[in-house]
Amino acid sequence: MEDAPHVVILGGGFGGISTALEIRARLSTSQARVTVVDKKDWFMVGFAKLWIIRGTRTFEESTAPLENLSKRDIGFVKADILDLNTVQRQVDTSKGRLSYDYLVVAMGAHLAPDQIPGLAEYGLNLYDHNHLRAIRQKLIDIKSGSVAIVISSMPYKCPPAPFEAAMLIDSLLSEIGSRESISLDVYSPGPMTLPAAGPKISERILDMIQQKDIYFHGSHKLLSVNKSEIIFEDTTKKFDILLAIPPHVVPAVVSDLTNSEPFIKIDRFGRTHIHNIYAVGDITTLSGGKGPVPKAGVFAEGEGAVVARDIISKILNDDAPQPYDGKGGCFIESGQNTASIIQVDAFVPSTTLSDSTQSNLEEKIQFEKDHLEGWLG
Structure with missing residues (x-):
């Protein structure tokens, strides 16, 4: 296992967890080691923050522990990320140094x-x-x-x-x-x-x-x-x-990956300009049909799955996967027990907005459940 390629994922949000779970679903521990690093020890679907403000939910009810990744043979380190050495392929954290073969930067934009x-x-x-x-x-x-x-x-x-x-x-x-x-x-x-x-x-x-x-x-x-x-x-x-x-800005510790741009430019496989370093989610810029792919968890999740498949293809010396399709949906709740869904196809490009219905709100609630319990239950 120690000889297996080490995939280090910086960030335990949508993009990071999606990447980790996809790799582990397809590769055994003898084929790849996977470690997620995050300064927090919980995951939350972002829209639940508004439910906390509204009073229909508490913080404790809206999170799941990242340590549960260990149930999937994925390592988790709760630590601050202090330094990135892309030449030596090392990440320094407040809990020690990690060496990597593949690095996925999924830290989210800093507010x-x-x-x-x-x-x-x-x-x-x-x-x-x-x-x-x-x-x-x-x-x-x-x-x-x-x-x-x-x-x-x-x-x-x-x-x-x-x-x-x-x-x-x-x-x-x-x-x-x-x-x-x-x-x-x-x-x-x-x-x-x-x-x-x-x-x-x-x-x-x-x-x-x-x-x-x-x-x-x-x-x-x-x-x-x-x-x-x-x-x-x-x-x-x-x-x-x-x-x-x-x-929104890129965290300083990975700012060298931006090439002085506001965010980290990636291609449709999540690849950056540095070999075997990937990035997903809010800290990236991925050009779509008329503009960049939106910054939202569902898009980070999709990008993460493609990054995982690209890493898997390299480890197995296999064909590259299909590129990220740029498709995803965001909910917009009305405050009257209904919600609409904004569907985006970033590379066509097209955007649609559904009517506001109770069934869409139920789908939103199920989306959160699928990610808290399905990913970290």
């Missing part, structure tokens, strides 16, 4: 609120699990005023999430009885709700939120924040609660 002056001090991070309880409490406590959801830069992961968050917050405030006294606004640097999906889908999402008196403000470039104001390039807005999607 960087400090890039916007005042954002970390006066805003709450909608994507940070550490902020969820504080967000919920502030929403419960506010009796009147303004709740602002601000997309600070693009691209960002889970593109429909800010609009889904707005609708779930509308539902929460309506349930509490304070909604009529609170304005709810979404600000974006983009000209429409979902630029990558095109004007027709964007218009439908705009209609969904406007029916709930949620207002969208496009082409608003965020510059800074103070105690009560959001300063955009062309205007200033007051707020009482600021929920932000901070800028």
